[in-house]
Amino acid sequence: MTLIGMGGLVGFMSGMFGVGGGFLMTPLLIFIGVPPAVAVASEANQIVASSVSGGLAYWQRRAIDIPMGLILMSGGLAGSYSGVQLFKLLRAMGQVDLLISLSYVVFLGVIGALMLRESIQVIIAARRGRPVQARRPGQHSWILRLPFRMRFRRSKLYISVIPPIVIGYFVGTLSAIMGVGGGFIMVPAMIYILRMPTNVVIGTSLFQIIFVTASVTIFHAVENQTVDIVLAALLMIGGVIGAQLGARVGLRLRGEQLRALLALIVLGVGVKLLLDLVNQPDELFSLTRMGTGG
Amino acid sequence: MRALILPCLLACLSLALPTERAQATEFKNVLVTDVSKDQISIRSNYSGETLLLFGAIDTQPYGEADGVVVVLRGPAQNITLRKKNKQFGIWVNGPAYRLGDLPSFYAVASSRPVAELLPSARRAELGIGADVLKASNLDAKVDAEREAIEAFLRLKQQANLFAAQSDAVEIIRGKLFRAEINLPAGMPVGRYTTEFFAFKGGALIGYQTGELPVDIVGAGHILHEAAYNMSLLYGIFGVALAVFMGWGVAIIFRRS
Incomplete structure (x- = not known):
């Protein structure tokens, strides 16, 4: 019941803010006492469901650049495989919880801070009555002019396939380690580095997330046995219902205020994880089973 | 005279108990025992239960027993214990201790505190009481072993997987006894063993053992x-x- 509720809450937020819930759900699961390794793998399983659900809407609106999605995916699958291998290695060393926590502290901190800065700037500018200029970041065109160029009709691009593969690989690794879809990295990377038009970005991101989180789920199930299907199913139920309700509420609220609120939540979760690492824990020892003894 | 010799004889016989428990049948066993369930089935909504372990004491050979002890023991496990230490300002897992052959679940119910019934050396032989459990130390880091075992006991108690209740065995008119052991929701699966002990004057006068499978269904x-x-x-x-x-x-x- 708690889990369906949490799935609902995070689903509500992801529907309201228009983000995938993984980077909030995994820390929440860890806070209520789910082993981090299980939280990551089961959350990846849940994200498959939410990205299928979201991706279908974009599919029908033809807002997915499928060749681009496939190329991102090929990098993503390789990334998820190496992420799971790294995960397995560190798990044997007893350091995987640390890897998960540190990854979250870094990413939640950076992304929360960037989002907060951006939304406060927009709010202040709006108060002064000035129109907000969309910042065009510097040109990265040499990256896009690398060899192996390919035409992407729906994105109206003719760029090298190397940057999308590298981005896909990086996000796939994160997905395996953090139990996230990685949309929060993928979407800005597609807009600012690949310079894709915004109307196909979210659909394409969701499209490749389906396959990457599916592969993360399967790799974790095979290598680490950390996928808990029952847990994932409860989260799916809560998540999908919450997402639908959240999307309705989200339409009535202002974008920059929403983003400021989300930024504060993201920072709060990051700070909590950091404090858990810095403060002396009540119990210094932890117990892991190695197998059945004689 | 005979009354004096017998407990001594029994004490000698029962010395071999922990390794060769079959010998327990060689003395006049005063215990007849049973358990309220012959298996534990864990369903998806399992929230724990109370297991009733009971039996009769034959007072004919030795008179009334001083105390009855019931032990429920889960399958043995090898475990890794890790201790956190502070590095670069954050707490990270440091040294690991690998301990072998420790029970995954261990509950002792007795009619009196087990320390009153038996000296700890004897309890260690019979495996009565979590404080005398021995781990086979897989790394042979002897210096840290005690601290690690204490941490192990603490963690297991917090998870309700280790319990000792010194008033959980009720002896009725010296002849019947019943004990209740609480099984937690998250109990490990496998073949559990039940052990029943009856003592008189520090000597073992009755012993029974049985198996209790715990399975997810x-x-x-x-x-x-x-x-x-x-x-x-x-x-x-x-x-x-x-x-x-x-x-x-x-x-x-x-x-x-």
């Missing part, structure tokens, strides 16, 4: 088995379920 059993033995299929099933649910929900909400 129903849909949970299939998932549990699949997760470990058919992990590829299990992963694919997880993904298929997710795709199905995501798809289904998208269709349902589009109609409404």
Whole structure:
């Protein structure tokens, strides 16, 4: 019941803010006492469901650049495989919880801070009555002019396939380690580095997330046995219902205020994880089973 | 004279007990015992239960027993204990201790505190009391072993997997006894052993042992088995379920 509720809450937020819930759900699961390794793998399983659900809407609106999605995916699958291998290695060393926590502290901190800065700037500018200029970041065109160029009709691009593969690989690794879809990295990377038009970005991101989180789920199930299907199913139920309700509420609220609120939540979760690492824990020892003894 | 010799004789005989418990039948065993269930089935909604262990004491050979002890022991495990230490300002897992052959679950119920019934050396021989449990130290780091075992006991007690209750065995008119042991929701699965001991004057006068299988049953059993033995299929099933649910929900909400 708690889990369906949490799935609902995070689903509500992801529907309201228009983000995938993984980077909030995994820390929440860890806070209520789910082993981090299980939280990551089961959350990846849940994200498959939410990205299928979201991706279908974009599919029908033809807002997915499928060749681009496939190329991102090929990098993503390789990334998820190496992420799971790294995960397995560190798990044997007893350091995987640390890897998960540190990854979250870094990413939640950076992304929360960037989002907060951006939304406060927009709010202040709006108060002064000035129109907000969309910042065009510097040109990265040499990256896009690398060899192996390919035409992407729906994105109206003719760029090298190397940057999308590298981005896909990086996000796939994160997905395996953090139990996230990685949309929060993928979407800005597609807009600012690949310079894709915004109307196909979210659909394409969701499209490749389906396959990457599916592969993360399967790799974790095979290598680490950390996928808990029952847990994932409860989260799916809560998540999908919450997402639908959240999307309705989200339409009535202002974008920059929403983003400021989300930024504060993201920072709060990051700070909590950091404090858990810095403060002396009540119990210094932890117990892991190695197998059945004689 | 005979009354004096017998407890001594029994004490000598029972010295061999922990290794060769079969010998327990060679003395006049005063205990007849049973358990309220012959197996524990863990379903998906399992929230723990109370197990009743009971029996009769034959007072004919030695008179009334001083105390009765019941031990429920889960399958042995090898475990790794890790201790956190502070590095670069954060607490990270440091040294690991690998300990072998420790029970995954261990509950002692007795009619009196076990320390009053027997000296600790004797309890160690019989395996009565979590404080005298011995681990086979897989790393032979002897200096740290005690601290690690204490941490192990603490963690197990917090998880309700180790328990000692000194008033949990009720002896009725010296002849019947009953003990209740609480089984927690998250108990490990496997073959458990039950052990019943009756003591008089520090000597063992009755001993019975039995097995109690603890298994996950129903849909949970299939998932549990699949997760470990058919992990590829299990992963694919997880993904298929997710795709199905995501798809289904998208269709349902589009109609409404």
